[in-house]
Amino acid sequence: MESADCALDGSCVSEGGGSGRGRMRMRGQEREYKSKNLQAERRRRQKLSDRLLALRALVPIITNMNKATIIEDAITYIKELQKNVKDLSDQLLEMEASSEEEAKQRSKTIDAAEEMNKCGIEEDVQATHIDGNKFWFKIVIQKKRSSFTKLVEAMNFLGFEFTDTSVTTSKGAILITACVEGIYGETFAVAETRELLQEIIKGI
Amino acid sequence: MESADCALDGSCVSEGGGSGRGRMRMRGQEREYKSKNLQAERRRRQKLSDRLLALRALVPIITNMNKATIIEDAITYIKELQKNVKDLSDQLLEMEASSEEEAKQRSKTIDAAEEMNKCGIEEDVQATHIDGNKFWFKIVIQKKRSSFTKLVEAMNFLGFEFTDTSVTTSKGAILITACVEGIYGETFAVAETRELLQEIIKGI
DNA sequence: CGCAACACGTGAAAC
């Protein structure tokens, strides 16, 4: 090293071998200037080195301790992270979109349910538990426009799937006999189901 | 610069001012050594500079063009990305947990389709004109969640009222036999009604 | 021995 014999505080001169460049005058100021510059440069180098160290500590995979490879690894890591973020946010967006659709469906049926509450007809309802979450029920109500549709919608909203159903219309009345199954796996009590049906019908 | 007066290929000597360190002999070889070292150092510097440039290009927010700040920004950016990835994956995990039920339902419908195909049940749509705006139709479709509900909704929307209906679910398929009546008094052609039904089913 | 990587001091330029 050219200045290996200098003190650490840069108090040495080590004027370059270029003997005649007309820059050896004002030795004291020149010395001070060089010293300040030297200290600043030392600080700068150390700062950069520290930053590089911090960067290396942040990157999980390190192929080499070299300065260049540290930055290279950091670059590939950043790219990987960006890709991850993109993929994840895409996936999340897709998920949210699908769940939004469901919410829409639900709100739609809720609106329907609210609309059902406007009308008020009380009719006969019978419910029987078959097994598990399967129920059989019989409903006789006065015929109204879209009443069957609304019943089906409401049952669907409550998590019931129609398996075997029979609908008969006669003289302004509708007879519905149906087997339904709770699709979410919850078990309902018979009385509860009956009350549910009556609530629905009350709304129709 | 100590060797600012040197040619770019490093052909200068610029022997350090340290006059007596016993290292000024073999001038030719020393010159060649320095030249090679110089070239290698140039390459190294350029490579590192390029990497730094690439890193800077990858980071969106740049407060300064300084080497140190470039690395600093990269560090904060990496931390931000890591946080993003963590948050997103957490959110996604939560979503997936809540939508597991749906996946179950979907696999259920897939199973239903397989079962249906196994049993040799084919999807079918038949429509027959009874009189006026009354139709009788038979539909055999693969069992899906809310498929019956959606069919009823669609028919209701199109102005059909269900009068006599029978629904049977068996082996992953759903058989619907129904008499419907156009409530608005329009007359529909049979072929038209059948196409309508097929469109609806396609949408389910 | 050569090669590769590094830290150093220094002159010049930028803000």
Place this chain on the structure above:
DNA sequence: TGTTTCACGTGTTGC
């Protein structure tokens, strides 16, 4: 103005 940053050439070290 001077402080800060940069690129440069060089000596040194480890493989």
